[in-house]
Amino acid sequence: MTAYILCLVLFSIGLYCALRKRNVVKIIIGIGIMEYAANFLFVLIGYRSGGRSPIYANDQVIKSMVDPLPQAVVAVAIVLNLSVTLLLVAIAIKLYEKYGTFDITKINDLKG
Amino acid sequence: MAFIPFFIAIPLGAAFLISLAGKRFRASSGPIACAASLFLLAASLAIVKPVLAHKTLVYRVGNWLPPFGIPMIVDSLTALMLVLAGIVVFFVTIYSIGYMKPYTDKWKYYTLLMLLVGGSNGVLLAGDIFNMFVFLEIASISVYALVAYGTEKHSLEGAFKYAVMSSIGSVFIFLGIAILYSYTSTLNMADMAAVLMQKGPGMIVPFVTTLFLVGFGLKAGLMPFHAWLPDAYSAAPATVPALSSGVLIKVLGLYAISRIVFNVFGINAEVSNILVILGSLSMVGGSILAFGQTKMKRLLGYSSISQVGYIAIGLGVGTPLALFGSIFYLLNHSLSKALLFLSAGAIEHSTGTDELGSIRGTCRRSPLAGWASLVGALSISGIPPLGGFWAKLIIIFACIQAGRPMLAFLMVLASIFTLIYYFKAFTGVLFGSESEKSRPFEKALSPHMALALFCLTALVVAAGLVLLPGKWQALINGAVGVLSGGRDYAIILFGAMR
Amino acid sequence: MIEIHLLLLFMIAAAVIAVEAKDLLSSVIAVGAVGIGLSLSFLVLKAPDLAIMQLVVEILSLIILIRGTIRRDLPFSASGRWYFNTITTVCFVIVFIGLALLTFRSLPDLGNATMRVSKAYIAEGMLRTGAKNIVAAITLNYRAYDTLGEATMIFAAVIGVLVIARKTGKKEK
Numbered sequence: 001m002t003a004y005i006l007c008l009v010l011f012s013i014g015l016y017c018a019l020r021k022r023n024v025v026k027i028i029i030g031i032g033i034m035e036y037a038a039n040f041l042f043v044l045i046g047y048r049s050g051g052r053s054p055i056y057a058n059d060q061v062i063k064s065m066v067d068p069l070p071q072a073v074v075a076v077a078i079v080l081n082l083s084v085t086l087l088l089v090a091i092a093i094k095l096y097e098k099y100g101t102f103d104i105t106k107i108n109d110l111k112g
Numbered sequence: 113m114a115f116i117p118f119f120i121a122i123p124l125g126a127a128f129l130i131s132l133a134g135k136r137f138r139a140s141s142g143p144i145a146c147a148a149s150l151f152l153l154a155a156s157l158a159i160v161k162p163v164l165a166h167k168t169l170v171y172r173v174g175n176w177l178p179p180f181g182i183p184m185i186v187d188s189l190t191a192l193m194l195v196l197a198g199i200v201v202f203f204v205t206i207y208s209i210g211y212m213k214p215y216t217d218k219w220k221y222y223t224l225l226m227l228l229v230g231g232s233n234g235v236l237l238a239g240d241i242f243n244m245f246v247f248l249e250i251a252s253i254s255v256y257a258l259v260a261y262g263t264e265k266h267s268l269e270g271a272f273k274y275a276v277m278s279s280i281g282s283v284f285i286f287l288g289i290a291i292l293y294s295y296t297s298t299l300n301m302a303d304m305a306a307v308l309m310q311k312g313p314g315m316i317v318p319f320v321t322t323l324f325l326v327g328f329g330l331k332a333g334l335m336p337f338h339a340w341l342p343d344a345y346s347a348a349p350a351t352v353p354a355l356s357s358g359v360l361i362k363v364l365g366l367y368a369i370s371r372i373v374f375n376v377f378g379i380n381a382e383v384s385n386i387l388v389i390l391g392s393l394s395m396v397g398g399s400i401l402a403f404g405q406t407k408m409k410r411l412l413g414y415s416s417i418s419q420v421g422y423i424a425i426g427l428g429v430g431t432p433l434a435l436f437g438s439i440f441y442l443l444n445h446s447l448s449k450a451l452l453f454l455s456a457g458a459i460e461h462s463t464g465t466d467e468l469g470s471i472r473g474t475c476r477r478s479p480l481a482g483w484a485s486l487v488g489a490l491s492i493s494g495i496p497p498l499g500g501f502w503a504k505l506i507i508i509f510a511c512i513q514a515g516r517p518m519l520a521f522l523m524v525l526a527s528i529f530t531l532i533y534y535f536k537a538f539t540g541v542l543f544g545s546e547s548e549k550s551r552p553f554e555k556a557l558s559p560h561m562a563l564a565l566f567c568l569t570a571l572v573v574a575a576g577l578v579l580l581p582g583k584w585q586a587l588i589n590g591a592v593g594v595l596s597g598g599r600d601y602a603i604i605l606f607g608a609m610r
Numbered sequence: 611m612i613e614i615h616l617l618l619l620f621m622i623a624a625a626v627i628a629v630e631a632k633d634l635l636s637s638v639i640a641v642g643a644v645g646i647g648l649s650l651s652f653l654v655l656k657a658p659d660l661a662i663m664q665l666v667v668e669i670l671s672l673i674i675l676i677r678g679t680i681r682r683d684l685p686f687s688a689s690g691r692w693y694f695n696t697i698t699t700v701c702f703v704i705v706f707i708g709l710a711l712l713t714f715r716s717l718p719d720l721g722n723a724t725m726r727v728s729k730a731y732i733a734e735g736m737l738r739t740g741a742k743n744i745v746a747a748i749t750l751n752y753r754a755y756d757t758l759g760e761a762t763m764i765f766a767a768v769i770g771v772l773v774i775a776r777k778t779g780k781k782e783k
Contacts, residue, residue, distance in 0.1 A: 003611065003720050006618040008710050010625055010644075011287065012703040017629040018280055019699050025634055025679050027276055029641050032671065033625050034283045036648050039664075040621075042290040043655050044614070046728075049721030053656040054744035056736050065732050065744070066656045067723045070293065072748040073242055074660055076760045077286060080249050082667045083767035084279050087256055089678040090771040091272045096678075098265045107269050110343040110410075124762060131769065173755045179727050182755045214780050220773045227766045234759065246759035250766055257770030263779030294717045297726040307726075315713040 332365020350457020
């Protein structure tokens, strides 16, 4: 269970960064760290001690395998997170062009 | 029943087609999108009858038996939301053909629009929780890009704030899915419900429910997760908040959380209370914050936050009458809000601004936009005989009946606030005389925008008729049955899947 | 599983550096270190497909992030409601981890996954789909619908970037 809690600590570090940092790029980095932690947790959940990777091979005796379903899910999730990061950085670059700063407290024209 | 996959195939196919053909044949992207949304509307209307007859329709993707494969599931709640989404998307697409004329690269807009529809339909049809998450992400990323469509300063700022908050929500949802998989060892929602009924909720289900409430609350714009909503709505082209408020907040936020909390976890007292508290906060907070607004789209955004609160309270109270009121309110609000945003867009298209002080005398200068706004505002404020009045009445009555008069009082209070701020904002806009700050109504409405506004107005006026006995009332009752039946979802589904 | 704990501690340290570094370039490189740590962990957890994917995606993300950075981070300023916001966030994090400590007891321990649905994937996967790699069998056959969603997501992201990177959004009349 320690591993799960360490995962959540990593998640919290990312959450702190995403919520408290003023720099736009740091916010995106924070979200990225949260996503890494969530992926890690998912694969950790699927681990079986003594298991091997879920690939058959003719010449080996296979006793038990780790859970393949979390791996399939995380494979899709990694790509989803990459897409969102791509879009966020594109918006951030254009924001710098228009506002001249990466400071989220200064990018505050819409108020009220 | 074999046409269930078309709900996903048509929008995705249209998106890919528009991206291929739209660059060469510039004028084709709009008509392709309209044709696709027309097909979707027709399909969603066609599926109502089979759903009323068979209660639940299941399509197994790839013909794999769940829980090994992924099923697409249509029950009454899904069918109702599909029809609602179909109607809103169809009219917004027609409106877009006229409204998006000043924008460049329109094929990208229509592609993203179709992807958004595909994502939203995917969430509605999902029987598997990770599949729901994937399509939720597709719809979300499309709407981030659509909010930024004008690439002006404010659009980018609104889009960034929206994207950051919504992505944080998505990661919370994904974390919840991971922990839930560890506990139940399956991703299929019906299977999960069965396992949870057997194992009991333990301490995991409340923890995951909190994660989901944060995640889906960020998508739905419930307070205290509402901060992105006014910014994103005020800066985006008017069709985007119409779609977001009319379809996305409901589907990605309220539908998803209801499906999971009612059908997979089983509703219990703590979650109901949390929903009621969040709903009351949104309802009252949204109304109060709407008072000081001077821009139309921002005001409508705060109004959306407030109305989502009503629906959340109804879901929280949980009696069949409250659920009926909630769902009917959801229908009504989607149509009325879409109408309001589209007419605000029409006014902005004609005058170039959406400052309340600068647009006056709309009913005289641009009568269709003016009367459409009036009808929408009356419906949301709850003036009889429009649907909004009946919806509010039903929910308030349900609260009293469930023994929670305090909630009913809060609702009446919030309704009074709503009436006041709409009155304050709209009398000047609709009937006022020109002042020195007001802008002239330069451009006339294009026929597409006019058609969409007219049809939506007619629908909002007719929305109250849904309450009369008939096919639609039966569908809403079916949807209420799906939610109040709770875990029976799993049992019905296993029956339908064999 | 001492390697997992060590890798996690390494990732946490790199994440703290990423969060607090004054220089944005160092931040991005530290995030790269977190990603590499993740890739190594996937290898240790017997997920070779994921390790390769994570490595490739990490490199792509680093390129994208470096494209978006300028050299210096903003100077620290405790303006406005900084104390209130930070204390709220820290409290929230402590409550979150505390609740997790309580609730995660009911989860199966590390290394003891209950593989209800996956047993069938492992037992019949190669037979029914012909693929030796069960993860590939799931991604491309059993749950191909999710993979369609994933491909659509990349497509949507690319169109989104094209939308945002336009020179002019609205034609000024």
